[in-house]
Amino acid sequence: MEDLEAAYEMAKLNNIQVKGLMxxxxxxxxxxxxxxDTLRSIVAFTNEKNIHLICDEIYSASVFGKPNYVSMAEIIDEDRRNGGGKNSLNLNLIHIVNS
Ligand SMILES: Cc1ncc(COP(=O)(O)O)c(C=O)c1O
Structure with a gap:
């Protein structure tokens, strides 16, 4: 998360408008x-910055055994079940790619 934050700040310093994270x-x-936990941190970051998150999950059916694969869709579902609240995820900013 520190690296993400640093990259975001560096882009701003260089007048680069960050529109999203892939x-x-x-x-x-x-x-x-x-x-x-990593996925939760990443989506909290993009949500807080009001930028898009694009998750390419095209290989999600190719993961075998432990640890179990977690889709961003599950993180969103968890957020909905927790009632959202004021820090609720903005679904207009989250895009999941699959095939
Ligand atoms: C991560 C990832 N996403 C998507 C694709 C599918 O790309 P395309 O639709 O161009 O075949 C690939 C193909 O290798 C890939 O590696």
Whole structure:
């Protein structure tokens, strides 16, 4: 999260308007995955900055065994079930890519 924040601030210093963050989960080619806490932190970051989050989950069916794969859709669902509140996720800013 510190690296993300630093990159965001550096872009601002260079007059670059950051419009969004893209991630590939699971990654290609290694198939490594981001855990739920990391996904929660990332979406809280993009939501707070009011920028888009694009999650490419095209390889989600290619993860086997533990730790279990967590989709951004589950993080959103969790947020809805918790009643949202004032820091509720803005769904207009979250995009999930699949196939
Ligand atoms: C991470 C990721 N997303 C999406 C795709 C699909 O891309 P395309 O629709 O251009 O075939 C690929 C293909 O390799 C990929 O690696």
């Amino acid at each position: 991630l590939t989960n699971p990654s290609n080619p290694l198939g490594t995955i981001l855990d739920g």
